[in-house]
Every structure is written in structure tokens, then in C-alpha cells.
Amino acid sequence: xxxxxxxxxxxxxxxxxxxxxxxxxxxxxxxxxxxxxxxxxxxxxxxxxxxxxxxxxxxxxxxxxxxxxxxxxxxxxxxxxxxxxxxxxxxxxxxxxxxxxxxxxxxxxxxxxxxxxxxxxxxxxxxxxxxxxxxxxxxxxxxxxxxxxxxxxxxxxxxxxxxxxxxxxxxxxxxxxxxxxxxxxxxxxxxxxxxxxxxxxxxxxxxxxxxxxxxxxxxxxxxxxxxxxxxxxxxxxxxxxxxxxxxxxxxxxxxxxxxxxxxxxxxxxxxxxxxxxxxxxxxxxxxxxxxxxxxxxxxxxxxxxxxxxxxxxxxxxxxxxxxxxxxxxxxxxxxxxxxxxxxxxxxxxxxxxxxxxxxxxxxxxxxxxxxxxxxxxxxxxxxxxxxxxxxxxxxxxxxxxxxxxxxxxxxxxxxxxxxxxxxxxxxxxxxxxxxxxxxxxxxxxxxxxxxxxxxxxxxxxxxxxxxxxxxxxxxxxxxxxxxxxxxxxxxxxxxxxxxxxxxx
Numbered sequence: 001x002x003x004x005x006x007x008x009x010x011x012x013x014x015x016x017x018x019x020x021x022x023x024x025x026x027x028x029x030x031x032x033x034x035x036x037x038x039x040x041x042x043x044x045x046x047x048x049x050x051x052x053x054x055x056x057x058x059x060x061x062x063x064x065x066x067x068x069x070x071x072x073x074x075x076x077x078x079x080x081x082x083x084x085x086x087x088x089x090x091x092x093x094x095x096x097x098x099x100x101x102x103x104x105x106x107x108x109x110x111x112x113x114x115x116x117x118x119x120x121x122x123x124x125x126x127x128x129x130x131x132x133x134x135x136x137x138x139x140x141x142x143x144x145x146x147x148x149x150x151x152x153x154x155x156x157x158x159x160x161x162x163x164x165x166x167x168x169x170x171x172x173x174x175x176x177x178x179x180x181x182x183x184x185x186x187x188x189x190x191x192x193x194x195x196x197x198x199x200x201x202x203x204x205x206x207x208x209x210x211x212x213x214x215x216x217x218x219x220x221x222x223x224x225x226x227x228x229x230x231x232x233x234x235x236x237x238x239x240x241x242x243x244x245x246x247x248x249x250x251x252x253x254x255x256x257x258x259x260x261x262x263x264x265x266x267x268x269x270x271x272x273x274x275x276x277x278x279x280x281x282x283x284x285x286x287x288x289x290x291x292x293x294x295x296x297x298x299x300x301x302x303x304x305x306x307x308x309x310x311x312x313x314x315x316x317x318x319x320x321x322x323x324x325x326x327x328x329x330x331x332x333x334x335x336x337x338x339x340x341x342x343x344x345x346x347x348x349x350x351x352x353x354x355x356x357x358x359x360x361x362x363x364x365x366x367x368x369x370x371x372x373x374x375x376x377x378x379x380x381x382x383x384x385x386x387x388x389x390x391x392x393x394x395x396x397x398x399x400x401x402x403x404x405x406x407x408x409x410x411x412x413x414x415x416x417x418x419x420x421x422x423x424x425x426x427x428x429x430x431x432x433x434x435x436x437x438x439x440x441x442x443x444x445x446x447x448x449x450x451x452x453x454x455x456x457x458x459x460x461x462x463x464x465x466x467x468x469x470x471x472x473x474x475x476x477x478x479x480x481x482x483x484x485x486x487x488x489x490x491x492x493x494x495x496x497x498x499x500x501x502x503x504x
Contacts (some may be wrong), residue, residue, distance in 0.1 A: 022116050023103045030123050031096045033358070034134050038088040040362040042388035047136040049417030051087050053438035055425055060228025060312075062236055062438040067141040067181035068262070080423065084388070091140035095133035096323035099123070101147035102327050108154050108286050110332040117338075117347075118331025119150060124350040127264040127320050130358065135426060139317065142181035143324055146188055149174035150295065150325065153192060154288060156210070157202055164210060172214030176221025184238050187298040188321050189218070195294035199287060232441065233242075248309035254304040260316035261300075265323050268346060272333060273326040281331070289329060296325035368486045375490075384483055384490040389422035391484040392456070401495070402427065407453040409498065411467050413437040419456050419493075432471045449503045455496040456481070464494040 043051060054061070054069040061069050071090040077085040099119045106115025123129040132139040149171050156167030178185035196206050205211055229237050262270035277300075278287065280293025299322030307314040337343045363387050364370050375381035396402040408423060409430040410416035416439055420429030430448060431439035432455070453472075457464035461477065468475045477496040483491035 001436070011202075023100065023112075023119060026116070026119055026123070027096050027099050030099070030129075031092060033355075034092045034095070035085065035089075037358050038092060038134055041050055041084065041365045041386050041420055043084055043087070044135060044385055045414050045417060047087075047417075048388075048421040049413060049437070050136050051082055052417050052420035052429055053413075053442050054260045056442040058223040058228065058441065060232065060236060062239060062441060064138045064182055064236075065222070065225045066176070068136060070139040071141060072136045076425075077243065082421070087136055088134060090134060091132075092134060094144045095128075095142045098133075098144045098147055101144065101151055102331075105147065105154065106150050106328040106331045108151070109292075109328045114328065114332035116331070117207075117334040118327045120347065121269060121330050121334065122327050124347070124354050125265050125269055125323075126354060126357075127317050129354060131317065138182040139320060142178055142185060143323065145174050145181055146185060146321055146324060147180035149178060149189075150292070153291070157205070157287075157291070165213075168210040168214045171218060172217030175214065176218035179218060179222040180225065181495055184299060184318060184321060184381045187302055188295050188325070191295035191325075193296045194298070195291045198294070199290060202285060231467060235441075243310060243312045243314075244306050246309040248311065249309055251308060253307040254438040257304045257307040257316065257319075258300075258315055261319050261323070264316045264320070265464070266350060268350070269330065270323070273323060273330055276326055276329045276333065292325045292329055296322040298322065317394075326407065365485075368488060371488065381490050383485060385418075387483065387490065389418055389483045389487055389491075392481050393421065393422050393424065395481045396423075396454070396495075399479075401454055407448060407451055409453045409455045409471075411455070411457050412463060413439055415456070415458050432468070445501070445504060449501050451501050452503060453498050455494075455498050457494045457496070458491060459494065461494045465496065468496050471498035471502055471504075473502060475499070 050069060051072050054073050056069070057073060058066070068091075071094075072087040075086050075090050078081045080091075099122060102122050103112075103115035103119045106118040109115075119389075128143070131137060132143050150173035152167050152174055156164055156171055159167055175185070175189050178188070193211070196202055196211065225236070229235065234482060265273070276289075277293050277296055280289045285293075299319045301322075303314055303319040334343060334347065352483075366384055368383070370383075372381070374383060393402065402408075402423065404426055405428070406420065406423075406426075407428045407430065409432050410419050411431075412433050413431050413436055416429055416431040416436075420427065423429070428443055428448075429439065430443050430445055430453060432445065433435070434446075455464070455468050455472075455475070457465075457468070461480070465475060465477060476499070478495040478497055481493050481495050482489045483493070
């Protein structure tokens, strides 16, 4: 028997090998790392805000569509706790699915090796592998839904008959789920129609019902959001739309925006992505490459352009869905360049960099081994943002200021999120500010007029007292409370007793 025949026999005798494929092994290892990170770090400002303000379920929310709010609230309800690992679990699992989808898209584009390295690159890019993969933010469900839509579209475009109709319908549902996660999904969806309009071989789809049926399905999935907005003065649409408005022109701002995005993605990942994006629009480019580039272009270009005149700061992670579309192309390029030592070292070094950064953050939150060094180097100690302020809850309870059903107020939505999450779901958290975000809908101040409340403020006492006096008939200054980590005071909060909340 030849050696080739022996190998065939061995493969036939072991059809159910327990050895995981490389992509499954990658997903398993990285998911375990994220679970450990989620367990050892507290919720950030935005996460605390979403969990606290999201305790009241709604068809719509002020900042974003419902997907991320529902996921965190559903996890807390099912698991019976708002612990960081519980509310973050859906987002960690969604990123595991996102890795698999990136791999599948890479397989369709250029084979399994390309798909694998696309997933590796996705993991080591901080804006994806850390923030979208771990935190309670809209980006996690957005990325998963967009990738699902892309995979469906790649199957739909060359298909025909019922198979094409099925894939187009699935693409529509995924698009609706993406919109149900974050409004900016509309830019990626616009990229799909850009491809159909500019690619001669696939323009025929515009004369068929499939894309329009997909669009109808997307609108149906998204429909609770406009229904909620219509009943609430179009609050969410107006809030997000205002970010694109402005009356000043700063021609160099798009370059700064792109530079910030490069840092979030990692410059040595961002630069080849930009090259691949340009190459995707060259004459003779493979249609699948061109499709991904058409999907990538609108988010990257639109947010960069808006930054030239917007009166508000354009956050660098807003364009992340555009870069997400380029990972399969980057995976193909990495797979073709692995024979070069510097490529292997760059990938390994990127992974090590992210792991070290994650380990530093997690161990600092647990052991405070940096002590006050960060506070000395920065205006405020960032450790307090990654720490749950449970010491505030314990102190207030010990002083009898936090009975069951207590009403507590903060003077801005950021502090309301951190404080409300630390105090727990049995406390009603008010935000006494014109800009109260979702707190204004979850806990409208008008419902509590005439009641007393404990006011907690991070601002200096004189400023906090002056602001609180505009909301209450009288204000009593109490002993302050501290955010403490291993005996070190990170924040000191002013504590006030407000009597008889006034109407506004």
C-alpha cells in the first residue's frame, strides 16, 4: 500500500477528529480572553449609561436604535444580574459570530487562508477587537448584522431563481438589523446601491424586484424606531442629524479625522486598507473586491467630509463599518505575504500589543498597581472610568441614605450613568440637566416633582450646590462620598439632600 493510500485510510478512520479548525480555535481562544477581560473590568461611562438608562424597555431610545439596549437589558434579566460579564456577554458572543462571518466572506473572496487572516486582523484592530467586541455599545450588533448582509449579498449577486430571492431577502433582514443597531448602517447600505449602479455586470439587478424587496424587509425590521420617534418629537433623529450640521469650514479637519481613525484601527492596518480601497475601484478589479470597496467608501468618506463643517466633534469610531468591509481584502493580502518575515512579525507584534494593553487595564482595575501615576500624568485618573463605583453605594447604604426605592439624581448624563449603575436597579436615577439623553425618557423629571432626592455630583461642591438649588426648593449639604480602589480615593462626590423637586 502506498503512503498516499495509508493517509487516505487514516483520514477515513478518523472522520470525527476532535481537533478544531484554525478559525474555530481562534474564535474560542479570543472569546475566552474577552470573557476574562469583561469579568475583571467595570463598565465605562457609555456602557454604564446604556445599562442604567436602558432599564426601562422602549421601542426606541434617544441616542441609538434599540438593539444594544435590548441585548444588555435582556442579558441582565435572564441572568439575574447587571454584573459586567452579564451585560457584556451578548456583545462578546456577537463578536465571535462576526469573526466567523469575516472568515466566511474571506473564503468567498479568496479562500480559507485569506478568511483566517482577515479574522486575525479583525481581532488585533482595537476599535473592533476591544471596543466593539467587549463593550455595551451599538457597534457590536451593527458589525455582526453588516457582515451577515455582506455574506448574503455575495451569494445573492451571482444566483438566480428562488436561491437569489432567498439570499436577497436574508440581506434585507440583515440590513434591517444593522439599522436597528445604529443609524450609520444606512451609509453601508447606500454603498450596496452604489455598487449596483456602477458595476455594468450587476446593474441588471436594479431592474429586478429583489433589491427593493430587500429594502422593504429592512424597513419593516427598522420600523419600531420611526414609530417611537414619531411619538417623541423625532428626538433621536434630530439628535443624530444635528451632528451633521454646522456653519464653519475647516478644510484640514478631514485629514485629522482620517488620522484619528488610523490610530483606532492601527496605522499599519489602516494604510494597506486605504491602498486596497483605491485598488478596488481600478478598471478590471474583481467584482467582489469592488463590492466590498463600494460598501466601505460611504462611511469613511462621509464622516471625514462632515468633519470639515460639523459644529460637533466627529468621533473616530463612527467610520468603523467602512473599515470593517476591508478586512477580507486585507486577509487576502496577508495570506499572500506570509513568506515575508516582517509581515509575520507585524501580525504577531500587533496581537502582543493589544494583549498587553488589555492586561494592563485589567490588572490596574483589579490591583491598582499603577497607583496615582496616571493621575499625575493626566488631568484625571482614567482608572475611575473603568471601575464600578460600588464604594459609593456601600457608603450611602451605611449612612441610611439609600433605602429601597430611593430617588437619586445627578447633574449630567455621564455621572448619572456611572452612579446609577453602581447604585443598582432598585434605585431611581434622575438626570437634572437639559441634556439628559435617554434619562429624560426613562425617568422624566416631571413625574417626580415635589419629591425629595439625594443629589450626587462629581463637580466641586460650590458649583454643584448652586446648580442643585435651581432644581429644589431647598438643598442641604451632606458629608461627601468617595470612589475608592484598594484604599485610594479616585473621585470625591458632593452629596446633597434636595427637598421638593421643582417643576421645569
